[in-house]
Amino acid sequence: MRIADLISNASRQFLSMEFFPPKQRDTWPQFFAEVEKLKALNPLFVSVTYGAGGGTQANTLDVVTHLKREMGLNPMAHLTCVGASSTALRGFLRDITEAGIDNVLALRGDPPRGVPDFRFEDQEFQHASDLVRFIQSEFPEMGIGVAGIPTMHPESATLEDDIKWLKHKVDCGGQFVVTQLFFENRLYMDYVTRLRERGVTAPVLPGIMPVLTMKSAEFIAGLNGRAVFGGFYETLEAAFLKGGDEAVRELGLAHASRQVQGLLDAGVPGVHLYTLNKSEACLAILDNINLR
Numbered sequence: 001m002r003i004a005d006l007i008s009n010a011s012r013q014f015l016s017m018e019f020f021p022p023k024q025r026d027t028w029p030q031f032f033a034e035v036e037k038l039k040a041l042n043p044l045f046v047s048v049t050y051g052a053g054g055g056t057q058a059n060t061l062d063v064v065t066h067l068k069r070e071m072g073l074n075p076m077a078h079l080t081c082v083g084a085s086s087t088a089l090r091g092f093l094r095d096i097t098e099a100g101i102d103n104v105l106a107l108r109g110d111p112p113r114g115v116p117d118f119r120f121e122d123q124e125f126q127h128a129s130d131l132v133r134f135i136q137s138e139f140p141e142m143g144i145g146v147a148g149i150p151t152m153h154p155e156s157a158t159l160e161d162d163i164k165w166l167k168h169k170v171d172c173g174g175q176f177v178v179t180q181l182f183f184e185n186r187l188y189m190d191y192v193t194r195l196r197e198r199g200v201t202a203p204v205l206p207g208i209m210p211v212l213t214m215k216s217a218e219f220i221a222g223l224n225g226r227a228v229f230g231g232f233y234e235t236l237e238a239a240f241l242k243g244g245d246e247a248v249r250e251l252g253l254a255h256a257s258r259q260v261q262g263l264l265d266a267g268v269p270g271v272h273l274y275t276l277n278k279s280e281a282c283l284a285i286l287d288n289i290n291l292r
């Protein structure tokens with residue numbers, strides 16, 4: 001079933017979860033065991049990344065197939081179009097359709113590493129909206145999600161500009177939005193207000209990730225900029241100086257729990273958890289907010 005329909009039929013607020021396919025296949029049994037623990041939280045859907053950090057299309061396909069067939073979950077496959085041909089994209093979409101997958105998160109992706117003169121203008125697919133249109137025309141039954149960044153995509157000149165293109169992506173056939181992680185709910189609330197003012201009515205699912213180590217906070221800041229943290233980065237730094245990663249973990253879990261609770265209280269349809277393939281932190285958050 002399409003996720004947009006699941007969302008509109010949901011009788012209560014829900015959780016969804018993101019996983020990435022571990023590179024080493026011999027670690028997949030442990031990975032699936034982690035997913036099994038999170039299955040107890042009854043996620044509306046789970047999503048599986050594609051390509052990021054060197055992952056392969058085959059891994060994404062095999063993981064979503066396993067999650068669907070062996071574990072009875074409702075998986076969504078991420079799909080990037082950067083540097084891809086329509087033949088390759090069509091092949092992947094056929095494969096997931098055959099595996100019974102009903103939903104795709106349609107993404108552009110980042111330029112390939114080590115190709116300094118890479119030009120999006122020369123590509124068959126230049127923007128995620130091109131992929132959305134492609135899926136819509138060739139696989140009309142497929143549910144389509146798109147990505148949104150409350151602090152704007154780093155390539156955008158202004159947030160207003162970025163929102164204009166997000167609206168375009170939705171107008172091309174994106175049925176719901178999953179946001180990039182953020183650490184201040186105000187960033188999400190302001191973003192949704194601006195999207196609504198622009199006429200975007202699609203559900204916008206907030207993406208939440210608990211920070212468990214200072215190294216991961218640094219990594220997130222490097223990838224997305226410090227803006228995603230609001231003022232939380234400095235708080236984490238101070239905690240790290242006093243109590244190391246143990247203090248960071250405690251703070252990160254408490255902060256993510258407050259964020260999830262705040263979002264639910266504000267009436268979001270559901271919360272999308274970036275699990276990093278680890279059940280413990282997500283289960284701890286859910287214990288704190290007592291949703292279980």
Ligand SMILES: Cc1cc2nc3c(=O)[nH]c(=O)nc-3n(C[C@H](O)[C@H](O)[C@H](O)COP(=O)(O)OP(=O)(O)OC[C@H]3O[C@@H](n4cnc5c(N)ncnc54)[C@H](O)[C@@H]3O)c2cc1C
Nearest residue numbers: 049050052078107108109127128147153155156162165180
């Ligand atoms: C929830 C989520 C999940 C993700 N999962 C993955 C994953 O699994 N694998 C992976 O490799 N990456 C993933 N990413 C990262 C994503 O691929 C990058 O952020 C990428 O740089 C942009 O992808 P996009 O789909 O947002 O692109 P787009 O929507 O195409 O936007 C990219 C930039 O182009 C602008 N733009 C968009 N359309 C137009 C247009 N028609 N004309 C002019 N400008 C335009 C936008 O404003 C923005 O600045 C994910 C990101 C998010 C938020």
